[in-house]
Amino acid sequence: DPLERLDGPIPVLGFPMDFVMGSAGAMGALRDLRRNGIVDYIGIAADEPETAADYIETGEFDVATVSGAWSLVNQKARERILPAARKHNTGIVATTVIERGLLATGKTLPGVKYVQRDFSAELLRHVEDLSSLCREFGVSLLAVALQWAVREEQVIAVVPGARNPEEARMNARAG
Numbered sequence: 001d002p003l004e005r006l007d008g009p010i011p012v013l014g015f016p017m018d019f020v021m022g023s024a025g026a027m028g029a030l031r032d033l034r035r036n037g038i039v040d041y042i043g044i045a046a047d048e049p050e051t052a053a054d055y056i057e058t059g060e061f062d063v064a065t066v067s068g069a070w071s072l073v074n075q076k077a078r079e080r081i082l083p084a085a086r087k088h089n090t091g092i093v094a095t096t097v098i099e100r101g102l103l104a105t106g107k108t109l110p111g112v113k114y115v116q117r118d119f120s121a122e123l124l125r126h127v128e129d130l131s132s133l134c135r136e137f138g139v140s141l142l143a144v145a146l147q148w149a150v151r152e153e154q155v156i157a158v159v160p161g162a163r164n165p166e167e168a169r170m171n172a173r174a175g
Contacts, residue, residue: 017054027060053080059088063156070094070155072103072130072145073123082154091156094149098160103145104170106131143174150175 021027033039045065046052052066057080064085069077070092077092085092098104102119106127127141134141149158158175162168 021058021060049076049081053084056081056084056088056090059090061088061090063091063093065093065095065159067095070149070152071097071099072148073099073127082152085154090154092152092154093157093159094155095159095161097149097158098142098145098171100161102127103130104142104160104167106134106141140174142170146171146175 015025019025023031027042030039030042034042041062042060043063043065044052044055044061045067046055047067049066049069052064052069055061056064064081066077066081068074069081071094074096077094081092084090099119107124130144131141134144146158146160149155160171160175162171
């Protein structure tokens, strides 16, 4: 059992990185699959930007899905994720680029709890300013948010999310 070979406790959110990246972990198996021609590319997905950065910095991944770190109002990816992606030519698939709909509508919905987001009054004022500027120039905030997110060379795709087919169509048109 691989768990018996671990020294110390297993973190609550998963296996330690050195185990995952080691020959007995997932990365060892993925390296074998690539070496045997079964897979061409290896990717990583992490909900926490710091965890994503740690994995991208290893240089072992062709693509990384990154959540909560790249939008008009959240540019945490500039710190470590994008520099590491450039260095290792890792493609980034950015999720949450419209900030749970805030950058689609320009406002929060009353009574809605925004998972993993704490929109400050200052941020909401900033989004209202962005919305006003978009209206002045006749463009949608959604289009600006989506197109801004992919202007970074390493960002190869965005996943804006949609609650229904109409939102999916709006996202496609805006992109």
